[in-house]
Amino acid sequence: MDRVNVYEVAPRDGLQNEHEVVPTEMKVAFIERLIAAGYTDIEVSSFVRPRWIPQLADASDVVARLPRDTGVTFWALVPNRRGLERALDAGMHAVATFMSASETHNLKNVNRTTRESLAGLREVIATAVAEGMRVRSYISTVFGCPYEGHVDVERTVHLAGELLAAGADHISLGDTTGMAHPQQVFDVLERLQGAGIPLDRLTLHMHDTRGTALANILAGLQAGIRTFDASVSGLGGCPYAPGAAGNAATEDLVYMLHGMGYETGLDLDAVCEAGLFIEDALGRKLPGRYHQYYRGSLDRRGARTA
Ligand code: MG
Secondary structure (H helix, E strand, O other): OOEOEEEEOHHHHHHHHOOOOOOHHHHHHHHHHHHHHOOOEEEEEEOOOOOOOHHHOOHHHHHHHOOOOOOOEEEEEOOOHHHHHHHHHOOOOEEEEEEEOOHHHHHHHHOOOHHHHHHHHHHHHHHHHHOOOEEEEEEEOOOOEOOOEOOOHHHHHHHHHHHHHHOOOEEEEEOOOOOOOHHHHHHHHHHHHHOOOOHHHEEEEOEOOOOOHHHHHHHHHHHOOOEEEEEHHHOOOOOOOOOOOOEOEHHHHHHHHHHOOOEOOOOHHHHHHHHHHHHHHHOOOOOOHHHHHHHHHHHHOOOOOO
């Protein structure tokens, strides 16, 4: 059976965009539920400066409390050399770097030009690889920029090639504000493949801001992509538009994949339970469609009437 890997981003990309700061023990309990659901890859936190993202200031404590020998690869986001050092000190074996394809988004996000970011990340990646770590590199705003609009795909082709050459083993192509449509997904992937970048080194990180995340993922699947980023229950809104949807919801994706006959290794009900857990912890309704269906069906059966 054809296998698809779902890379879970909720503990990092989800929680960093939530207003509420979730206590460390609650984060660990959430990640333990994700581990039990059958993931191979979970992005657990971020070693960016705590002042930038107070929601994830406890990254080292979270990592220290994670169970050992689970067979799951735990990933953490690192912005620069200092973040990498903190990740190493915490005992991480896998890190994710990030930069944007569009100049303006990169400047606003990390206060550097894309040229400066790339130079810095080359060094970070080389150091991480020398330390025996796995590295994935996010490229944001691949399918459009909230400031510039259209982003030339050649910028992504260039960055992806450079980041892979520096030692990253995967590039995650981010539709940061959910601007992509399926034809664009086909086109971008074709250009990357044409430039010699193999599809098995690429991941799609789609956002549902305009309701197209799952359609875009399906396009990626049809084009041959077999790794997708997703966030339980669509955790993490859109930082550019309060109230709007953000990350593609894991449950929606897994339901679709299993229905189509793909194997993910995930137990959909266990993923749903993790979603209910974090929704209760946050005390706000999460946007995932399957998540809402699941909660509604339990409520109707009286299993969760509080
Ligand atoms: Mg995201």
